[in-house]
Amino acid sequence: MQRIGVFICWCGSNIAATVDVERVSEVIRSEPGVVFSANYQYMCSENGQQLVKNAIKEYNLTAVVIGSCSPRMHEATFRKAAEEAGLNPYMVEIANIREHCSWIHKDREEATEKALVLVRTAIAKVNLDAPLQAGESPVTKRALVIGGGIAGIQAALDIAEAGFEVDIVEKNPTIGGRMAQLDKTFPTLDCSACILTPKMVDCAQNEKIDILSYSEVEEVKGFVGNFSVKIRRKARYVDETKCTGCKVCMEKCPSKKGLNEFNMGLNNRTAIYIPFAQAIPNVAVIDPEQCIKLKTGKCGICQKFCGVGAIDYTMKDEFIERKYGAIVVATGFRPLKPDKFNEYGYADNKDVITSLELERLMNAAGPTDGVLLRPSDGTHPKVITFIQCVGSRDTSGCGKPYCSKICCMYTAKHAMLIREKYPDTEVHVFYIDVRTPGKNYDEFYRRAVEQYGVDYIKGMVGKVYNQNGKLMVQGSNLIDNEQVVIPSDLVVLATAIEPEPSVRKVATLLTASIDTNNFLTESHAKLRPVESPTAGVYLAGVCQGPKDIPETVSQASACAAKVIGLLVKDKLKTNPCIAHPDESMCNGCSQCANVCAYGAITYVDKEFRLGGGKTEVRRVASVNPAVCQGCGACTVTCPSGAMDLSGFSSGQIMSEVEAICKM
Amino acid sequence: MQDVNSGYSPNIVAFCCNWCSYAGADLAGSSRLSYPANVKIIRVPCSCRVNPMFVLKAFQRGADGVILCGCHPGDCHYVTGNYYTRRRMALLFSFLDYLGIERERTRVEWVSAAEGARFSAVMNDFVKTVASLGENKRLTDLRCKEGSDNA
Incomplete structure (x- = not known):
């Protein structure tokens, strides 16, 4: 029989407001095996931990139950405290009476009753706890x-x-x-x-x-x-160690119709390419879907022109x-594809673009050398309308329910840069909310409005349609409570980002x-x-x-x-809550090794005494403690019940079930 | 929670895996997403640690419903554990059904660590379902009842 100490935490009012901690502490005192019971405002505090340590020494406790927050929060704290008081750290169990009780129940009577059950369950478990020793494993640096x-x-x-x-x-x-x-x-x-x-x-x-x-x-x-x-x-089809990044192959490649991913498909690239000028490594790569040589076997021009012989069409992964x-x-991340949102007409109109596409159109290394031109006809757009929250904060199923966080800021940036570079351009922004928390962020947005005269319209856009070459952006203006239609040359969608x-x-x-x-x-x-x-x-x-x-x-x-x-550590402590077979029951059937995802179980021949001086050699399971992760799959699959899991033994879980189901 | 019609308040055992569902239950707690106090959670490293014997034990001792929660398929912390759970429990539940334990009293659900709201919704629904079924008498071992001479 264990000598158990039970410690109930108030967690300020987090637990004490809904659970009668005094009563729990009092009732638990008379449970079999409990020799000490206390409650305290903050068990995890220095004083609270001291209380536990003192009780362990004073009452010769062999096991400790803490009724507190989730073990995922403070199990390590209390195990350490127990260890400091000379107790094996694995002789500590936590009853989660905060996340699983006081925070989700309002009725004090009901919550107190449940807390009692949870603490009794932890007592049932700790009764069968055995001291465990953590092993060590080396660290690959x-x-x-x-x-x-x-x-x-x-x-x-x-x-x-x-x-x-x-x-x-x-x-x-x-x-x-x-x-x-x-x-x-x-x-x-x-x-x-x-x-x-x-x-x-x-x-x-x-x-x-x-x-x-x-x-x-x-x-x-x-x-x-x-x-x-x-x-x-x-397979790159280019030897990384030989290629000098001279780009002669790119000049000579006859297959020039690949979509340039780096420029968001706004222009084309050759089949052999270096993604951008400052690429690291600055080495070409062949797109096997596009390369004529790899598809038909006829071409090989890049190989002919490569001065260092870096091209190798036979390369394999x-x-x-x-x-x-x-x-x-x-x-x-990647930006969400807006083609599911029919109302914005992204799929039908070349001049409806995403913010990342605009980013490439404004970049000096982009498809237009940094000159902002409409993708449809190459003219300067005079009226540009931005639509925010495209696919963000969208619970309709087409988009994402979360706020993508960066769109308000990059839209303000785009609006500002356009007004800076092309002061004759009219810029409108439709927004639901402008969210700019962060150092110098709101100041930045206000500059866009106040200094650069960007027209911010609070409201959502219902439809974008093409009328006589103009993109008509129809939306609502909630401040003036009216419907607006803005004839635009270019529409930019601030699309959500997704992993x-x-x-x-x-x-x-x-x-x-x-x-x-x-x-x-x-x-x-x-x-x-x-x-x-x-x-x-x-x-x-x-x-x-x-x-x-x-x-x-x-x-x-x-x-x-x-x-x-x-x-920097040379060794790590390993989790001792791992599987171990009862060799007297194991018949070496291999079922456990079959379900082990880690290959932690092997079999060894062992000699057993049969009595009367006779011995027998049998094949039994052996668990590698450095490899076992302690999931317990083997314990359930074992037909003879020989395999058990330290810290979560079958006996422990059975007695937890009994404690919960006490009729 | 009591059933409106029968007035019955069931006792429910929930086995939650340490990595997903137990954390999901913690998130439900810290987000104050309530579910009935009838649900009591037992922490296991993985849902595959749950031996069918534990479920039988719960029903023998008078539990009215048993629910297992694990990581979503493909997301198991131990790679394949929840697949074993899925198969084992499919077999066990159909066996229990044969013995007269209604299908609705047993359940396997996948709840990730980020799904506090889902955890709460699942538990609310499960308690409601089990409460409407009333007391589980089929496998209850009367000898275990408090006050019984054989207890």
């Missing part, structure tokens, strides 16, 4: 960054700065990501390329950083400190396998949690915002939620700090 946008670049630079090796895996032929496509950045109107490309060059020149461009993560095995990752290096201690996910679709595959490979909008879930919304619930996996940039460049860079640096904190 190398990090993987998935995604080579500004988030991945910043994270890699910061990790390399601390002296650790980093690999950036980027699926595109060059790093740089979305930021490389932008013309200017708010709120300072810095030239995007001018601030991004030096960082890209730093990455290329840093000997600790290995850029694996045109590559994708295929398989991830292992766990924090010991990931083993298989990476597909897609290659796979490499590397080991990492930590992984940063920075897979970024890059490849993030789903990455999340599955990493077993990282993902939400219904495909944003990766952080471990704690406020206190662990850059960590995935999967240990050793960190989140940077828009893959975690909509954010702008400064926030992305901050988050990437925060990820780097977390990664460095992990990689």
